[in-house]
Amino acid sequence: MRERGGQAVPGMLVLMGSGETSPTMVEVHRAVAGRLRSGARAVLLDTPYAFQENAADISARACRYFERSVGLRVEVSGDVTGADWVFSGPGSPTYALDRWAGGPVGGDLRARVRSRRGVTVLASAAACTAGLATVPVYEIYKVGAEPHWRPGLGLLEPLGLRAAVVPHFDNAEGGTHDTRFCYLGERRLARMERDLPPGAAVLGVDEHTAVLIDLVSETLDVAGRGGLIVRRAGSSAVLPAGTRIGLAELRRLAEGTGAAVLPATPPPTAAPACETLEETVRSCERRFAAALAGPEPDPAAAARAVLRLEAELVRWAADTEEDAGGVDEARDLLRLLIARLAEVAPATSLRRLVEPLLALRDDLRGSGRYEIADALRQAMAKGGVLVEDTSDGPRWTTPPADG
Template sequence: MQEVNGSIAILGSGETSPNLVSVHRNLINKIDGEVIASLIDTPFGFQENADQLVDKLIEFYDVSLNLEINLASFRNKKYFKSVEYFEFLKKIQSSNFIFSGPGSPSYATKNWIDTDVPEIFKERLCSGSSLIFASAAASTLGIRTIPVYEIYKVGIDPYWEKGINLLEVFDIDCVVVPHFNNKEGGNHDTSISYLGAKRMEILQEIQPTNILGIDEHTALIIDAKENLFEVEGLGQVTVINQNETQNFKNGEKYSLDDLRKLLENTETKSIKESADNDQNSQDEQIEDVLRKEIAELRLEIEKNNKNSENINNLINKLISYRIELRSSQKYEESDIVRDFLTESNIEIEDDKNSSSWKFKD
């Protein structure tokens, strides 16, 4: 097992509810130094209200956690290996806090699998970053994924989708099931992420697997560096394997080794599938390199533009302050401001009513 220094929170639902604000804060506080946060929109990228969901999540982090989180957008795999795709990768590679949440589990996995995304998630987690996955995004983390929309909404016979298997970095082999205690169905069973027990039995007949069930408004937090896990929120975490079922409740910390033992791979042969590793043609490799370079250049330009805007605002405020000093006949003080700007290679041009500036040639 590779060394893992980061932390992950897996939320059953309620990612922006007051019940789980402490979970976000907990993972933010685990980061040493400046927090560079990214919001990934893939799971809900197909929805018409995707932009509104992005705004809501950005506002949540701003208002509830005083954290600026930036959008890292990858809404459709048709942009795979485009400049925009490499720009997205660069953003998440540069982040030490990543959040992804609601939407469709199968839509997320279909757009993430056979891309660089799962490996970057693993690399970020191993390097000490904090990751939070909620609802649909949480469903993708295991070896397989439940296609909730297709089975519950459309009525397709139960089947498994492939998962991104992020939890393998902890040596954990399972399917993650958020909304584990859902009761929205009233007179019909909507537990186990809306599937109900009968449909889960069918899935287990197709391919037996360990289950990591997380109740609604509940979080499982794994701290790899401390080799611990804990439960926060209103519910509990349920672990099911072929031999037993165990429940873990809020308020205690447990050894991560206990979770590994319950969710170990008991199959004689791994069924993990690997994508074809055919060598790209030389032309394709060159195109990929160029797109990566363009993506990096775009991000650098964006950063420089933001810095330029900040510098412009600062200079304009200094000039406004100098004008106020001159209006008050505080010429000595105004000359200090002028001299400071001149030393910074900024030339001021005064007329009767205003002042303007430019950089010296």
């Protein structure tokens, strides 16, 4: 551990497969930030998504996430010189490379690893740039370019690792087609592996998973929901969440001289894996359907499923990547469930149903989330419950049936 101003400045490189500003990675970020000195300079490097029209919104959400969930005040800057903590995440790997490689940022990032100073957290698109080769994922998956590599930043080579980093390694968004391995699929990855330099491996980082490399002690920890996969010539070694190994052992695996590590149950002391937003959405949808199934529907239980979904929307509001539809999909489902709930609930049960929803609407308005509050009111109206705001608070009625 190096010293700066009388306080320890850790040397750490963190690679995340996805979920970098979601609840799944909060504990990882807190553990890393807890090693920083008081008053540490924390920088959000926005280059990978700087070309997007909503870049300012992505940065604002990320800054709120780190301040509120992690307790870390972050500045958005393209200058990482002297920063104690640097984070970069979603966007386009090649857009970032075009601006980093050969320039001061690329040089500063390499110097941080080489000198074992400062915390560097690279996730998703930014993690893709860390190795000796980079997947140009947009060009291949979205535009249809022939599978190929782009030269990476080479951050791992000072650690003796000749490897390409591939985030989103266990992605399954394709459904009927293979989107594993950062949307490449097995066929394209196998072809691209043959084009890597001799002796190079692929380090695959699963979604909602972090690889924490202590640059001083040269140890590596895997945390989160998935694992780190060391792939070479079609064979793979798996390091599941909860694994701790030395960099020397990882180098042997990457060189093909180490034994494969089989998946194992994480130690009992490991924190339980946090659900992804997609999993929570499906769980709420199932609970909602179960509550309204059968001859005696339970509107109150259905309302509880709706309330849980809204609470998860608040928790995930800062997520900048929004895998598999993310917050927008969850918000659409919230509107749908509210409308269905009002339609199917018997009139005698409406009070048990409507009053919790009105309390939810009041909370939403009180916290400034007027868009969702208005959507809730509109959905209730479609379901036959009219809400009127009065000086004495909201009042609800149901219009008389036709005829």
